[in-house]
Amino acid sequence: MKFGWEVLELKLKDTFRISRGEVDCKKIVVAHIDESMGEASPYGYYNENFETVISFFEKTKPVIERESLVIKRILNKMENIANLNYSAKAAIDTALYDLVGKKENLPVYDYLGLSGEIKAPISYTIGIDSLDKMQGKTHQAKGFQVYKIKVGFPGDIEIIKRIREVTDKKIRVDANGGWSAEEAIKKINQLEELGVELVEQPLKADNIDGLKLVRQNTFLPIILDEPICTSQDIAQFVGLCDGINVKLMKCGGLTEALKMINLAKSLKLKIMLGCMIESSLGITAMAHLASLADYLDLDGNLLISNDPFDGVKLANGKLVLPEGAGLGVRRKN
Incomplete structure (x- = not known):
């Protein structure tokens, strides 16, 4: 499987404020595995940003590209590479489900x-x-x-x-x-x-x-x-x-x-x-x-x-x- 990614910046319609801070834009990282996609929207509260996502992707790229499409096995190998990094893992996980759904010609929920x-x-x-x-x-x-x-x-x-x-x-x-x-x-x-x-x-x-x-x-x-x-x-x-x-x-x-x-x-x-x-x-x-x-x-x-x-x-x-x-x-x- 071929694995790549891109960084995109989302712009908010209005400044968004909660009790511990505010934001008016957000960088996400989109994972591409063959023809599939998955999103990482990292959050500083959990010690992630777009740079940590990219770092995790760089570490996992060799694993994903030499594996066949067996989601559980790939996820287990990701855990062995690093713990935490939840948004980065979410991007890969959802891209894998997107890919298997396309190969099976089924929506993911089905x-x-x-x-x-x-x-x-x-x-x-x-x-x-x-x-x-x-x-x-x-x-x-x-x-x-x-x-x-x-x-x-x-x-x-x-x-x-x-x-x-x-x-x-x-x-x-x-x-x-x-x-x-x-x-x-x-x-x-x-x-x-x-x-x-x-x-x-x-x-x-x-x-x-x-x-x-x-x-x-x-x-x-x-x-x-x-x-x-x-x-x-x-x-x-x-x-x-x-x-x-x-x-x-x-x-x-x-x-x-x-x-x-x-x-x-x-x-x-x-x-x-x-x-x-x-x-x-x-x-x-x-x-x-x-x-x-x-x-x-x-x-x-x-x-x-x-x-x-x-x-x-x-x-x-x-x-x-x-x-x-x-x-x-x-x-x-």
């Missing part, structure tokens, strides 16, 4: 024995901004059934109150670890009164004792994201959350994402499928697992102005997978 029908609506993410701008973005995105509002800063409850003034649709909030335990308890109980559906990552990833306090003193469902990268991270949080956010770029690809989903379901945890800022290539890859999800947060491609790819589409706030074998993604002209 190859995996899954349904291509996606029932859960996606949430539309609104980053931290002024009161008026966040309220305005909610109104502009009225075609969506669910909003995910970034919180974790002074005045965030007032933001939710203002957004409630312009919509009665479902609201989910994500603090990205921006609250203390005491803040979280107070604010989550206020959010419950405002009809918020769930809270994602109220505390910093390592604040286990604080999470126990929050769990004991609040009732809204809690979804954990940052501390749960792979299936090995799930067990320690049983009893401390109601669900997990699975992302290709922090778990290493579809193979590990499926493993996480199956384990979480066996532990009676809800499944949210999420994303980083990604193009339609990465979003479509995860959408092939969307029939397994309770919640979908796959809107990263909607936040960018120069998406290089055509893939998954949106209809009435729900994702529609593209037709065709593999991932079904095509490069725009």
Whole structure:
């Protein structure tokens, strides 16, 4: 197999802010294995950037180019080369599934024995901004059934109150670890009164004792994201959350994402499928697992102005997978 890659820069429509930083552009690395593609959208929080992705690709190139198309064997050899590097591994993993799907003339979801029908609506993410701008973005995105509002800063409850003034649709909030335990308890109980559906990552990833306090003193469902990268991270949080956010770029690809989903379901945890800022290539890859999800947060491609790819589409706030074998993604002209 022939393995190459290219670096692309995604530009956001608006500066995107969360409780620990902001971004207005993002470099991704697209892996090409024969005629297939996979996306790496590295995230500094997990000690990755486009340069570390390229370094990993350079190390794995000889292995991939001398191997036959046996996904499990290639993934095992990648693990022997280096641990972590999750977004780089995700690009290779999804490109391999794209390739095997094309060779079998099957969409990836079908190859995996899954349904291509996606029932859960996606949430539309609104980053931290002024009161008026966040309220305005909610109104502009009225075609969506669910909003995910970034919180974790002074005045965030007032933001939710203002957004409630312009919509009665479902609201989910994500603090990205921006609250203390005491803040979280107070604010989550206020959010419950405002009809918020769930809270994602109220505390910093390592604040286990604080999470126990929050769990004991609040009732809204809690979804954990940052501390749960792979299936090995799930067990320690049983009893401390109601669900997990699975992302290709922090778990290493579809193979590990499926493993996480199956384990979480066996532990009676809800499944949210999420994303980083990604193009339609990465979003479509995860959408092939969307029939397994309770919640979908796959809107990263909607936040960018120069998406290089055509893939998954949106209809009435729900994702529609593209037709065709593999991932079904095509490069725009």
